[in-house]
Amino acid sequence: MNGKEKVNAWLDEHADETVEFLRELLRIPSVNPYFEDEDSLKREEKAQKYLQKYLDDMGFETELTYPDAQELIEYKDMAGYCPDHTFEERPNLYGVLRGTGEGKSLMLSGHMDVVQTGSKWTHDPFSGDLVDGKIYGRGAVDMKGGIAAMTAAVKAIKESGIKLRGDVKVGTVVDEEAGGMGTLALVAHGYRADACIITEPTHLNLAPLCRGILWGKLIIEGRAGHIELERDDWRAGGAVDAIDKAAYILDRFDEFNKDWEFTKGHKYLPIPCQLKFAQFDAGEFPTAFANRAELIFDAQYLPQDKDKNGLGGKVKKEIEDFVAGVAATDPWLRENPPRIEWILDADCGETYDTQEFFKVTKKCLEENVQHAIVEGNCAHTDMGWFCNVGIPTINLGPGDSKLAHQADEYIEVKEYIQCIKLIADIILDWCEEAD
Numbered sequence: 001m002n003g004k005e006k007v008n009a010w011l012d013e014h015a016d017e018t019v020e021f022l023r024e025l026l027r028i029p030s031v032n033p034y035f036e037d038e039d040s041l042k043r044e045e046k047a048q049k050y051l052q053k054y055l056d057d058m059g060f061e062t063e064l065t066y067p068d069a070q071e072l073i074e075y076k077d078m079a080g081y082c083p084d085h086t087f088e089e090r091p092n093l094y095g096v097l098r099g100t101g102e103g104k105s106l107m108l109s110g111h112m113d114v115v116q117t118g119s120k121w122t123h124d125p126f127s128g129d130l131v132d133g134k135i136y137g138r139g140a141v142d143m144k145g146g147i148a149a150m151t152a153a154v155k156a157i158k159e160s161g162i163k164l165r166g167d168v169k170v171g172t173v174v175d176e177e178a179g180g181m182g183t184l185a186l187v188a189h190g191y192r193a194d195a196c197i198i199t200e201p202t203h204l205n206l207a208p209l210c211r212g213i214l215w216g217k218l219i220i221e222g223r224a225g226h227i228e229l230e231r232d233d234w235r236a237g238g239a240v241d242a243i244d245k246a247a248y249i250l251d252r253f254d255e256f257n258k259d260w261e262f263t264k265g266h267k268y269l270p271i272p273c274q275l276k277f278a279q280f281d282a283g284e285f286p287t288a289f290a291n292r293a294e295l296i297f298d299a300q301y302l303p304q305d306k307d308k309n310g311l312g313g314k315v316k317k318e319i320e321d322f323v324a325g326v327a328a329t330d331p332w333l334r335e336n337p338p339r340i341e342w343i344l345d346a347d348c349g350e351t352y353d354t355q356e357f358f359k360v361t362k363k364c365l366e367e368n369v370q371h372a373i374v375e376g377n378c379a380h381t382d383m384g385w386f387c388n389v390g391i392p393t394i395n396l397g398p399g400d401s402k403l404a405h406q407a408d409e410y411i412e413v414k415e416y417i418q419c420i421k422l423i424a425d426i427i428l429d430w431c432e433e434a435d
């Protein structure tokens, strides 16, 4: 048997144990504390220690470190930096399994925190229920399924008696769901490899990029006045309807998005970047024109549009200039310019299809998974910082990302096992078997 056959045989024989490993991880609630008040559900440290033990038993050298905003102060204007986030009992876990030397190293990375459970579950979100080939639990897809799969892949190689030339590293972080300071801390800690897989759920597709995400609040001023009466000219103190002005601006965003359809697409993304309004808040009572309108939007950006801090500064400017241009065409808005308050800027990254790691991964994918395609993540993942420091990084993991963050989140056992085999194959190919 060659290495791949040995690994697959081991996995077929130890499927139950491998499934149990994930179920146990799901039974340790590791809800990000920024979404949760209940202390018993915030056990990122316990989950990390559970994984640490698993790595230690395999022969990894491991270390837990606790991110610290003060220690990361030099990154304060950059992606993932959240000055008010604290990390007591919230460690990152780093592990390295040394190869025999001279091979290429691979990092496997994921976030251990999960979002809050929310309502309408029919399974206990922290039971790891296994029913009809599906494992249920908060984080089953996003992304303890991926973490368990990548770790089990190394275990299968190890237990099959295969020695690798390159090092395999496992880096699992906290706080991805609320900002990304865990991954910033990992990179700042100097943790590096020749390539990286983030096992976010991609349905086993190869996602060589993720988009940056901007949230902003567009604030449009009006002037309240009796809604049933004739209005004086606004220059003479008459009422101005902020909803009307908001509609004027909203309409113009159709053109803006049409333009982005042509200029902000990517060959590996199914949809172009767009600016979409998500929330609208205006007016105070039924008999008055709205004094103010506040509109919250989500806009996505491509890695090629990152600014020097690795963030969406250039795209923010583009949006601000557009709003200013629209305002210039209306006398009231010209004198009372709308303004944008920026709420969030989540970074992005890309590995090109000309890079060797992309090619190796694609080859393994084609050999292992029939349905799989190359398709970038339309949303954000933590890959930006890895790309920033020159580590070719892809997202590839088990599960349907549409099931993330919802009730009865689950992963199919079949896909989970298939992912373990795929990742093991990539490791064998990239890190190479030692003689």
Ligand SMILES: [Zn+2]
Binding pocket: 111, 142, 143, 176, 200
């Ligand atoms: Zn995730």
